[in-house]
Amino acid sequence: MKLEECAASVVAALEKACIPHMLVGGLSSNIYSIPRSTKDVDFVVKLESSAFLREIECHLPDGFTFDPQITFENITGNVRHLLRIDGTPLVVELFELREGDAFQSERFRRRKSLHLPSLNRSVPIPTAEDVVVQKLRWARPKDLEDARGVMAVQGSALDYDYIRKWCLELGILDRLETVRRTVPEI
Known part of the structure; x- marks a missing residue:
């Protein structure tokens, strides 16, 4: 199967x-x-x-x-x-x-x-935003790579205010910023 x-x-x-x-x-x-x-x-x-x-x-x-x-x-x-x-x-x-x-x-x-x-x-x-937040929350290497990939492909279509709000509430805002700095341009 x-x-x-x-x-x-x-x-x-x-x-x-x-x-x-x-x-x-x-x-x-x-x-x-x-x-x-x-x-x-x-x-x-x-x-x-x-x-x-x-x-x-x-x-x-x-x-x-x-x-x-x-x-x-x-x-x-x-x-x-x-x-x-x-x-x-x-x-x-x-x-x-x-x-x-x-x-x-x-x-x-x-x-x-x-x-x-x-x-x-x-x-x-x-939603794409919720995928990013959850992947950052789990934070395994493959999850961080997934979050990076979603950010790269979706680009400016993402609601970063929403993502930041939840990352701040979950205590992972620093993780978001670290991953975001490494997002490749597509």
Whole structure:
């Protein structure tokens, strides 16, 4: 199974289960930047309870299985559910929306639907500005490179007042300025 088929299957299952969601991670930054390879598919989901995981699983093709162990994302503390696909190295990560995190709530509220030809469907995604802030927040080398790429490709179309506001609130304004100084001209 290809990554795009996997993502499309999960989007279809989330829609059938009526779970509010958005595609995040490498695939969402690829929409706004120079694409890079990735071996996972990430979503933020708004779950009323973990019982909804069974509802999602019911709508997935055979071979998709949730890992019984719940994990936590280190930076934001979001609950993470791993979905494995038999016979592939692909992993789907479903991050539960944390309502107590003002940025996460705002990012989720601002999501927009975009038709992705590679998935042959419309998918909710974060705005380019929200991708930049979240990538700066995670701050792994590949995340900083993603943020730099989004800034380079989107250029003056980005709302830097919005980005600065959230970076200031999250205590990462210095990181924004450091990365911004290294953005290549395209």
